[in-house]
Amino acid sequence: MTMKERRKRDVGSWSRFFYCTVFVVFFCVLFTGFTFSSFRLFGESFHPVLVSAWQNPAMEAISGEFPVSPSIEIRETVIFPDHILIFLQYPPSLPLFTKEDIDCSYFPPNSSQSQSHLKLPPLYIAGENLDHQIVRCPIPPRGFTPSLALKTNGHLPAGPTHRWDALAYEALVDRDNTTILFVKGLNLRPERISDASRFECVYGWDFKRPKFLLRADVVTVAQEIARCKTPLSVLNSPQKLNAIKVSIRVKGRGILHSVARPQFRPESDTPVPKRYEMCVCTMVRNQAKFLREWVMYHARIGVQRWFIYDNDSDDAIDPVIESLDEENFNITRHIWPWIKTQEAGFAHCALRARGSCEWVGFIDVDEFLHLPGNLSLHDVLRNQSGSHRVGELRTSCHSFGPSGLKRVPSEGVTVGYTCRVSVPERHKSIVRPEALNSSLINVVHHFHLRDNFEYVNVERGVMVINHYKYQVWEVFKDKFYRRVATYVADWQDKENVGSKDRAPGLGTEAVEPSDWSSRFCEVTDTGLKDWVLRVFADPQTHLLPWQEQQEEQEDRLFIEGNYEIEKEMKQRDSVVVKDVN
Numbered sequence: 001m002t003m004k005e006r007r008k009r010d011v012g013s014w015s016r017f018f019y020c021t022v023f024v025v026f027f028c029v030l031f032t033g034f035t036f037s038s039f040r041l042f043g044e045s046f047h048p049v050l051v052s053a054w055q056n057p058a059m060e061a062i063s064g065e066f067p068v069s070p071s072i073e074i075r076e077t078v079i080f081p082d083h084i085l086i087f088l089q090y091p092p093s094l095p096l097f098t099k100e101d102i103d104c105s106y107f108p109p110n111s112s113q114s115q116s117h118l119k120l121p122p123l124y125i126a127g128e129n130l131d132h133q134i135v136r137c138p139i140p141p142r143g144f145t146p147s148l149a150l151k152t153n154g155h156l157p158a159g160p161t162h163r164w165d166a167l168a169y170e171a172l173v174d175r176d177n178t179t180i181l182f183v184k185g186l187n188l189r190p191e192r193i194s195d196a197s198r199f200e201c202v203y204g205w206d207f208k209r210p211k212f213l214l215r216a217d218v219v220t221v222a223q224e225i226a227r228c229k230t231p232l233s234v235l236n237s238p239q240k241l242n243a244i245k246v247s248i249r250v251k252g253r254g255i256l257h258s259v260a261r262p263q264f265r266p267e268s269d270t271p272v273p274k275r276y277e278m279c280v281c282t283m284v285r286n287q288a289k290f291l292r293e294w295v296m297y298h299a300r301i302g303v304q305r306w307f308i309y310d311n312d313s314d315d316a317i318d319p320v321i322e323s324l325d326e327e328n329f330n331i332t333r334h335i336w337p338w339i340k341t342q343e344a345g346f347a348h349c350a351l352r353a354r355g356s357c358e359w360v361g362f363i364d365v366d367e368f369l370h371l372p373g374n375l376s377l378h379d380v381l382r383n384q385s386g387s388h389r390v391g392e393l394r395t396s397c398h399s400f401g402p403s404g405l406k407r408v409p410s411e412g413v414t415v416g417y418t419c420r421v422s423v424p425e426r427h428k429s430i431v432r433p434e435a436l437n438s439s440l441i442n443v444v445h446h447f448h449l450r451d452n453f454e455y456v457n458v459e460r461g462v463m464v465i466n467h468y469k470y471q472v473w474e475v476f477k478d479k480f481y482r483r484v485a486t487y488v489a490d491w492q493d494k495e496n497v498g499s500k501d502r503a504p505g506l507g508t509e510a511v512e513p514s515d516w517s518s519r520f521c522e523v524t525d526t527g528l529k530d531w532v533l534r535v536f537a538d539p540q541t542h543l544l545p546w547q548e549q550q551e552e553q554e555d556r557l558f559i560e561g562n563y564e565i566e567k568e569m570k571q572r573d574s575v576v577v578k579d580v581n
């Protein structure tokens with residue numbers, strides 16, 4: 001027998017063992033009566049069949065009595081155009097898998113788990129807690145069922161599979177007890193409140209073969225966010241209903257797939273004053289090398305808390321955030337793997353920030369708030385806080401060009417880039433989260449406000465944003481691969497070629513124009529550079545505090561070799577998965 005065959009056989013017997021275990025567990029659940037009372041909520045009797053959807057708490061509850069293995073579970077699998085995400089849940093106190101422990105595996109149509117299958121290494125593993133670890137895998141060949149193979153013994157059984165383009169993906173219970181549901185695929189118009197009466201929210205465990213469903217009214221729905229009236233039974237027993245999911249449907253039609261389990265985040269209601277005067281929400285992807293300068297700079301002008309929404313970075317952003325955290329920057333990373341959902345991510349972040357932040361800025365990692373008049377953020381915010389009608393400050397953005405550079409400036413972007421376009425482009429906002437309209441509508445960084453709140457434009461002499469938008473080609477070209485905002489076309493798409501979002505003069509190909517380094521240079525602007533050098537440069541070495549770390553960081557990135565994987569991903573034709581399932 002070859003090694004390969006032996007391994008296959010091991011896998012087969014392992015999976016038989018697994019099913020036996022599930023069988024035993026199943027009967028234990030049946031006879032101990034665990035979970036039965038939960039189902040009385042629905043005014044219907046309990047059908048044992050539901051146990052499969054109800055497995056997690058049941059397994060947890062009995063794991064003490066039956067210390068049998070395999071309760072690591074694939075909770076859900078979501079299929080994106082160019083990768084899949086597999087969501088894992090662990091029983092208490094098991095160590096989390098690392099990339100070395102598992103392979104992505106794919107079973108051909110109509111095969112059993114013991115048959116031969118395809119294996120590929122995972123692209124990335126994210127998440128640090130037992131309820132929420134995400135494995136990113138290459139997309140399966142058509143018709144194949146994705147799963148995970150343990151390097152040591154056998155497989156995890158495949159979980160329910162969902163397509164990303166029509167999916168309820170996150171849910172938060174707000175302090176007014178409504179559930180805020182984030183949904184892809186409703187295709188509602190931007191910037192409009194849609195007709196809530198056409199929709200209905202649905203709570204349950206399994207929307208494909210539903211046995212029990214709780215319906216709930218939709219309070220508001222706009223863009224990609226619905227607000228549902230949370231059923232009392234869900235509110236009153238959040239722990240027991242741990243695995244319950246929420247979804248939405250157009251009345252009379254089918255229910256959207258869902259991976260959204262309502263999160264309860266009790267908000268410490270200390271209305272005034274909030275713990276932080278100024279926080280920042282930002283969405284990053286593979287921008288670890290810019291993070292330190294950006295955080296240290298903003299801390300100096302008065303930002304106190306950073307919420308980093310990390311869109312599947314694989315450039316070792318973790319150690320950067322950890323070390324900033326150790327240096328007492330109040331910074332946390334939140335995994336946000338959902339593609340083209342920047343607006344929803346901002347709304348999610350605003351809700352999380354509301355309990356502790358008076359003001360929240362929504363800026364990117366290549367944008368720096370600059371106060372040319374030597375004021376601090378505190379001065380500017382206090383000036384506005386006097387008026388309780390001001391809910392949003394709009395700040396103009398100056399777009400900086402490559403400034404003649406050909407290589408990434410080692411002093412950082414604020415010192416490196418000094419030439420920009422003369423007319424400011426757009427503006428970004430700092431909002432008071434208490435002033436947000438309950439629809440949570442936001443488009444290009446502006447939120448809709450409650451009645452009685454208004455925005456003000458901040459004078460350019462007081463504050464502007466330096467947007468290092470057109471950096472050296474090596475950095476800039478990444479923008480071609482995917483745009484983050486929902487209503488913005490990818491640059492490789494031919495549609496909407498004249499849009500302001502695109503770099504003027506570039507087509508749809510990531511090819512460096514010969515004069516790139518001298519483009520977008522109309523006026524020299526060293527305002528921020530001068531300030532940064534004055535405030536941060538070491539008087540002896542003239543180094544900036546983020547400069548020393550940088551070389552170490554680059555070594556680390558290189559060692560991890562993640563860039564290689566990323567390159568490979570980009571080179572693959574992004575095949576659109578049409579009909580898995």
Ligand SMILES: *[C@@H]1O[C@H](CO)[C@@H](O)[C@H](O)[C@H]1NC(C)=O
Pocket residue numbers: 109110
């Ligand atoms: C798989 O099974 C279904 C029904 O059981 C059958 O219609 C289909 O042709 C099978 N596909 C393959 C590739 O064997």
Ligand SMILES: *[C@@H]1O[C@H](CO)[C@@H](O)[C@H](O)[C@H]1NC(C)=O
Pocket residue numbers: 175176177235236
């Ligand atoms: C939300 O629900 C909980 C549990 O039912 C209840 O105690 C609380 O008063 C409710 N809050 C509001 C604002 O309705």
Ligand SMILES: *[C@@H]1O[C@H](CO)[C@@H](O)[C@H](O)[C@H]1NC(C)=O
Pocket residue numbers: 275299303304305328329330
């Ligand atoms: C972090 O938060 C604490 C208050 O919780 C604050 O005192 C401290 O200044 C913050 N750190 C920074 C770097 O802003």
Ligand SMILES: *[C@@H]1O[C@H](CO)[C@@H](O)[C@H](O)[C@H]1NC(C)=O
Pocket residue numbers: 283285311312337338339340341342345481482483484485
């Ligand atoms: C996250 O990154 C992916 C992969 O490149 C990209 O397609 C997507 O638009 C990004 N999403 C957000 C919300 O930034």
Ligand SMILES: *[C@@H]1O[C@H](CO)[C@@H](O)[C@H](O)[C@H]1NC(C)=O
Pocket residue numbers: 372373374
């Ligand atoms: C800001 O402060 C620096 C140093 O104190 C000074 O040189 C500069 O002129 C000031 N700028 C403004 C606009 O007041």
Ligand SMILES: *[C@@H]1O[C@H](CO)[C@@H](O)[C@H](O)[C@H]1NC(C)=O
Pocket residue numbers: 375379380383384459462
């Ligand atoms: C303070 O507010 C007033 C009125 O809104 C405005 O004219 C002024 O420029 C503001 N000053 C600062 C420093 O923001």
Ligand SMILES: *[C@@H]1O[C@H](CO)[C@@H](O)[C@H](O)[C@H]1NC(C)=O
Pocket residue numbers: 193437438439448449450451
């Ligand atoms: C939210 O905005 C809508 C208009 O878009 C308005 O009718 C509604 O009153 C606002 N909600 C609140 C709480 O102010």
